[in-house]
Amino acid sequence: MRNIPNYDLYGESARPPWYDAFNFEWIVERSRPNAWHIAAHRHDALLQILYIRSGSGHVLIESEKLAIEAPCLILLPAQTVHGFVFSPEIDGLVITAAQRALESISKAVSPGLVPVLQRPALIPVRSAIGERTLMPLFGLLEQEFRGSARGHIAAGMSLMIALFVQVARLTDAVSSTGATVNDRRAAQIKRLRELIAAHVREHLPIDFYAEKLGVTAAQLGRICREELGHSPLSLVNDQLIREAQRDLVYSGSSIKQIAHALGFEDAAYFSRYFRKQTGVTPKEFQAAAHRDLSIN
Structure with a gap:
């Protein structure tokens, strides 16, 4: 993400978060x-x-x-x-x-x-x-x-x-029924996403996230499936792929460097993982993204 400009408003340097409401x-x-x-x-x-x-x-x-x-x-x-x-x-x-x-x-x-x-x-x-x-x-x-x-x-x-x-x-994002349960689970999902974003490059087990949330891995799995329709591992994979895609499009680093920054010891394994999750190799994704996502 280091090459993605970070602005307050477009074209203006980022300011402290509470500068303007x-x-x-x-x-x-x-x-x-x-x-x-x-x-x-x-x-x-x-x-x-x-x-x-x-x-x-x-x-x-x-x-x-x-x-x-x-x-x-x-x-x-x-x-x-x-x-x-x-x-x-x-x-x-x-x-x-x-x-x-x-x-x-x-x-x-x-x-x-x-x-x-x-x-x-x-x-x-x-x-x-x-x-x-x-x-x-x-x-x-x-x-x-x-x-x-x-x-x-x-x-x-x-x-x-x-x-x-x-x-x-x-x-239809706000339900009028089951508010207490839904609000508690929404808070748990939000915290899980924050934890994944902070630690995804460390490749930690699901037990780590469950312990941080004060639930068992089985309970966390049930919460994710019932609220999101996905397993906790799917959320981890989605975040890791999202960060890989950002780096491939914006960072200017080599695929080997990106793999290392994402916590993969081997670039070949990273390429196999990326292809399994997306259906294309990192190089293929990068080339297509630079072509298709261009808004120049």
Whole structure:
């Protein structure tokens, strides 16, 4: 990840996570000066949500290049690698907010929203919902951002929570039943993902993660299968492959160097592992990604 630019807002050096609570701008404000092209980058502490009212283009999310079909929402949690190419006819907006602040508020008022804030997504929106429900919220957010009335930051963050309630409704991510169990399990899954992200290159056994979460390996397996439909090992493999794909696309390192950085002692074994998980070799993936993910 060392070669992926890390910005506060695109083109600006990263600042401390609590420097700004939220930012509002129309997409043309930043994309027009950049010839409608926002190169791949990430934000360590900031979440972004875009609403595309009309126009078209492509969004790069990690190793996927997705077509933008308006109207739609694009959700990009902190640390998600992303980039854009917009058509000159693009009409839409982008809101940038402190991820940790939103998660903290969500935990207090609606814990079921937290998983929504943590998953990248491209969400189709019916025009009626966009114009009647979302645009009024965006209008109020812009008003609070551009104003200086007392409590405008608090009002803006409250509106952000209201916005994510609408996002959750659109994705059916918040269930009205079994909230206590679901919230506890959501917290366990979130912590598991954090542990995997921190230790995946160490190739630790599933027992390690289960012990950190205070459950048995069997219990952890059941939680993952029931909540996600996947085993804990699948989550570990997914994270390891995701990091391998990032390094292959962005790092400029050799495959041998990438294998070593990912904790593989042997580049040949890494290549076999990568092919088993993805169906292609690291070299084949790298060549295809440089061709297909290019948004120049």
